[in-house]
Amino acid sequence: MTGGKNAATQDAIDVAGSAPRSMHPKFHMWLRPDDIVQLVWAPRVTMGLEDAIAAIDAMTKLTGGQRSPLLVDVHDTGPQDRPARMEFVRRDDLVSAVALVVATPLSRMMGNFFLTVSKPMAPTRLFDDEASALAWLQEFAP
Numbered sequence: 001m002t003g004g005k006n007a008a009t010q011d012a013i014d015v016a017g018s019a020p021r022s023m024h025p026k027f028h029m030w031l032r033p034d035d036i037v038q039l040v041w042a043p044r045v046t047m048g049l050e051d052a053i054a055a056i057d058a059m060t061k062l063t064g065g066q067r068s069p070l071l072v073d074v075h076d077t078g079p080q081d082r083p084a085r086m087e088f089v090r091r092d093d094l095v096s097a098v099a100l101v102v103a104t105p106l107s108r109m110m111g112n113f114f115l116t117v118s119k120p121m122a123p124t125r126l127f128d129d130e131a132s133a134l135a136w137l138q139e140f141a142p
Contacts, residue, residue: 022058026051031062035141036069036134041077049083056091067096069137071130074111075103085118092121097140099133100126 021030026047029039037059041047059070098120102108111126123140127133 040073043076047080052084052087069140089120098124
């Protein structure tokens, strides 16, 4: 494994050797075969600006800086501070669309708060399941 820009982030190839992956103490991210980037945050993790920058750097490496759809699993995440939210929403140069998969009333409430307050530049929607989110993101795949 090689170290990335953030010392805590490592770029790796998954065990099958097929999917480029980025692992960080607070998240895992990989490029799916359908060219959708998938991001899963660690359970109940608090996200700050440094974490947002690390995730954006990881996505940039995985996609070569190309705009790509992003599938984010937020069903068990913790709070996200305002600087982190603002960093994510301004990055329409990197994401073509964002699907947030929520699984609990709390994660839906947090997702709705994010959409209402932050007003993302890229198309962004909440989904109750991954299959629906992926079907929608296919419209934005390269």
